[in-house]
Amino acid sequence: MDELKGLVFRLCAAPGTPGNENAAAKAAGKELSKYAKAHVDKMGNVIAKMGKLGAEKHILLDAHLDQIGLIVTNIDKHGFLRVDRTGGVDRRVLPGSPVTIYGKEVLTGVVCCTPPHLSDGSEDKLVSVDKMAVDAGLSKAEAEKLVRPGDRILLHAAPKSLLGTRVTAPGLDDRAGVAVLIRCAQLLAGCELNCEVTVLLSSREEVGGQGAVTGAYSVNPTHAVIVDVSFAEQPNVLPEKCGKLGGGPMIGVAPILNRSMIDGMIETAKKNHIPYKLDVMGGSTGTNSDEIAITRKGVKAELISIPLRYMHTPVEVIDLKDVEHTARLIAEYIKGVE
Template structure:
């Protein structure tokens, strides 16, 4: 399947942290042709044991998180407005006057309220979540509560669209692009022998503490793990030391919390095969599921392979399709040869 089509299918599904059911269902359908797919009973992560496993082979876990940042309803005011809090690292600067979807007893459209600039005393400061309300059209708590319950999730919706060249924008590209890269890896490997027994986890609740990856890593008890996520791509004036360059290939992670052996093997392989790559050096934890997987059980050797992304944690994230495809190619070559 075309990479954009895979990404579009994944991104179109709703999957705010802790309520990933629709996104997990979409991912499970795409995984079915590669092996037996199950859902984690406790946290809902999508797990697939790829093909038939052979005795004596080490187990490799391929992980990407399926959840996305969003909001959760915390209160309904007397006049029918919804108060919210963030699920994950929500950028409050983008909230005012946004159209949102409230996933209540039925899907409702809402508008994040804003004060007209003519009446605003200070528009230079981004609002905090305590001052943000969602207008769903009702004028009383009684009527609103017929359709919305506390704990319902809220999303700024945005479907995948092609930009110029090979770039794509959508909500939830963090980390549905990682899921797409793993699916493309399995497509490249289909019918070929690998050096590992391969398990895939599209994990839940990464944005609220890497929770889904913790339970799956313990259950799978993998020897090695490749965690595919996104990382910062340089847009305008950000530091080159802290950002990758979009279109220049996957970012191979190097960090105290990662396996230097695996990082070096990926670097050598990329150079040998002429696959474009970049380095991402981190001084401690990675902020990804690799942190949880690495210390699961008796420990797992883990590495991060990240896709450069602009506008992270907004509904208009951007990636380059070529970076997804090159990430998949690099991982497929690693699984065949190392």
């Protein structure tokens, strides 16, 4: 697990907000290139091919590179940075949080908050992110030399080990999924496969999935397995809506997902003694599955999710056993393709 933890930590340490995934793509591409030749396309997707090129069955494996964050919209007269969200950042955790600003230099700042002693109670109601500000300790003139509108900001938190095989880090949505596909590529390296496999580490999922749309169109697969995160059990959340940390991958069941692939994943999990839980959705999945499945003439798609706590915060939590189980499930499924 130490090797897998190192991989996850290296991926999470690289910044990559939607449309600005360069560092994340470089880090992920370096890891993936150990097992397959990888390149970056015009949309910032990392793409690599494995298996039997030109085979009748062509399986796309997708996980998204980008993470939620903030974008600088303006610098006010006092030097405070005005911001908006890029992706669905949880605004409840923003006030008083330390942040990293990626301008001409990498700067540290804090999200402004009103002291409770000076609050009349109205501050208890959270304002929208576009009304928040970041204090970088700079005057307006100083700030304008180092920061410009469009620069990105991430909540500051370093990846940390928890007890056992659990870890916490910002960006585990979906660097955990990226780690799954890199580990899957490692498991498949050197195997004789009966299908072509394309790994797509896609950009911009948090703002609409544009990287997956263009990547899947370009690759033109017959089948796809999308790896993302879903909710893990935690206080005040209904357990039937969640997976369990350490309980294995969540096999998606939804109208957009292919029934034969769902059954195949369940059969593969049982055959290889991999723990799992069904993740049943009555509508769309809210992941790249929704876009990839309707690419060109249609793609048979399945979603596999990693249980994760505290989604879209800087303290997301996963269990590394779930990363390993998910990688093994997908690798064994691909090995079984006839």
